[in-house]
Amino acid sequence: MPAQLFLLIPFLFVEIGDVVRMIFRLIFSYLIITYNVTTANANKLAQAITHWMKNKKIQKRQRGRPKKSLFVRLPARLVTRHSFLVKRIKAYAKYVRIQMSKVSLPALKLPKFRLPKLPRVVLPRVKLPTVTVPRLRLPASKSTVIFPQPPALTMSDQIKSFITGVAVTLLFLLLPYNAYQWLKALPNPQLLTKRDLEVTTKIYDRNGALLYEIYADQNRTPIPLAEIPETVKEATIAIEDRDFYRHSGFSIRGMLRAAREIAFNNRIQGGSTITQQLIKSALLNPEVKLSRKIKEIILAFWAERLYSKNQILEMYLSQVPYGGTAWGVETAAQTYFGKSIKNVTLAEAALLAGLPAAPSEYSPFGSHPEKAFERQAEVLRRMVEDRYITAEEAKAALAEQLTFAAPRIAIRAPHFVMYVKGILERRYGARLVERGGLRIITSLDASIQDKTEDIVRSHIEALRYLRVGNGAAVVTDPKTGEILAMVGSKDYFNLTDDGNPHTREPSICAGQL
Known part of the structure; x- marks a missing residue:
């Protein structure tokens, strides 16, 4: 039980604090309201006193006694609630009235004076003499000027003048038009960046080694x-x-x-x-x-x-x-x-x-x-x-001794490259392949391709006694089916020994490239 009372003590202090805070708020609110009412009434009282004093001054100026005594009208709310203040105000007003009645200002009279009259000034009339300008007459010319008449134009001269006028008119009309048409036919220099450049397509092996470059007429690589x-x-x-x-x-x-x-x-x-x-x-x-x-x-x-x-x-x-x-x-x-x-x-x-x-x-x-x-x-x-x-x-x-590259057809794994090129042309068109600047990464491994070509050539030489003149080989990854090497003949460029044999290329899915 004492432990429970000990826990209730903080809550009791909180409640007591809330009650005290509420009491102080009520007292402060009452003081504020009283101050505002007193200030408003004091302002009204000051206005009433000022008005009364102004009327008193007007009566003094008129030098007459008022028929009815002036009095200060106070609001009924002020009279009922603050009677002691009203009594003090009335006493102060009476005192002010008595003191104002004792004050009398002397009447001042200003002396009258007149300004002297100025004499009238009359200017004499002056008559100006009349001036007459003599008229001048130029002597009349006795000789008559005769301008020469232009010679009469012959028919040929009229035809020449007509042709010349027509030619000049056509020149001034047609020359600007032809110049405009000529300038309009000029290509826009914006095509330098907007036109489609013929960019070389490049085929690489899986490790980034270049196999072949495909282009139509312009072998170009922008940089x-x-x-x-x-x-x-x-x-x-x-x-x-x-x-x-x-x-x-x-x-x-x-x-x-x-x-x-x-x-x-x-x-x-x-x-x-x-x-x-x-x-x-x-x-x-x-x-x-x-x-x-x-x-x-x-x-x-x-x-x-x-x-x-x-x-x-x-x-x-x-x-x-x-x-x-x-x-x-x-x-x-x-x-x-x-x-x-x-x-x-x-x-x-x-x-x-x-x-x-x-x-x-x-x-x-x-x-x-x-x-x-x-x-x-x-x-x-x-x-x-x-x-x-x-x-x-x-x-x-x-x-410096310059070393030039040998002019040759740079192509590696030609059978595989031409196989890939055929697939690209069928899928995207020859124009895009030759001018589009494509970058083709294939599954071929150049090192395996070189070894496969050497193996094919060595086997063909070993079987020459059996009249074997050519051969082919394909190396694939059994897990993924990707082509790692492709050899279609002993020499791709030797057509006499059955080189470039497209009919002997194995049937391989294009998706494995």
Whole structure:
């Protein structure tokens, strides 16, 4: 029992605290209400006293006794609840009334005065004399001027004038219209980024080794400008367009050089900026006419307003021809040196930069490979003039022995690759496969493929005494059914010994690739 009482003590203190808090709230609320009522009544009392004093002053001014004594009207609520306060107010009002009656202000009278009259001023009348201007008369001319009459036009002159007027009218009407139609027929430079480029499709094995590249006419692999070495950019700008970052798409100096070629050699050559070459390669046909040169200038100026200089340089290095089927600097590096453009040396960059001006003439694989080295020396000389490199670096680049990749058809596992190519063309169409830039990862293992080809060739040689001239093999993964190697013949390119035998390819599900 004592333990229960001990637990109830805190609750009792809480309840007592709530009661005390409520009492204090009631007292505080009453005080607030009383203060507000007293303040309002005091304000009304002050207004009443002020009104009474104002009326008293008015009566004093009128110097008459009021018929009825003024009194202060107080609210009935104030009279009933606070009688002691009313008595004090009435006593104070009586005292004020008595004191105000004793006060008398003296009457002040201001003296009367008049301003003196000013004398009237009369101005005398002045009569101005009349002035008469004499009339002037020019002497009449005795001779009569006779203007000569135009000679009468003959019929032939009228016909000539009519024909000339019609010709001039047609000229001013048709010339703007033809110019508008000609400009309207120009391709839009926005197609440089919106058109479908012919990008090479590449087939890889399961480990990323390249097996084959599929393309129609242009073997192209685009590459971002940030991944291209500075030596390649500088060599290209030095030999093709040293004012690339200063002009607005066309060069006046180059145009004058082109005009000289037209006048003296009857051909259009040189004078094109990097922007013009990009426009010519991507949007215009290869015709050699003055109209094409004008189109180049207009479209180049237009393209400079749409793209930055770095964007134009990136499109140029990925879209212009470098000889044969190599389009773009990345494919050119793979074609001529068997390496990516990221790994080329200064000497190799100078040789590649000189190719776009005349790919067939300057190709190291052409009939005059010495011209490629002459062009390389010219590129290095321009780079020294523009202070991209020093003379010592140019001399070292010229002395470097270049190693070119052997021109061959780069294909591994040809039977398997052609099998995959056939499946892709049936499923997606030949245009997408040849121009779509697809990246195909297959199940083939290049190392197993090489071993399988060696085994097939060795077995055929061992069975030659039995007149066995060819053979085929397929290696698959028994767990997944994936093709690891495929050999359709001893030599895919030897058609005389039954090479390239498509009819002997085994029937394999395309989903296993």
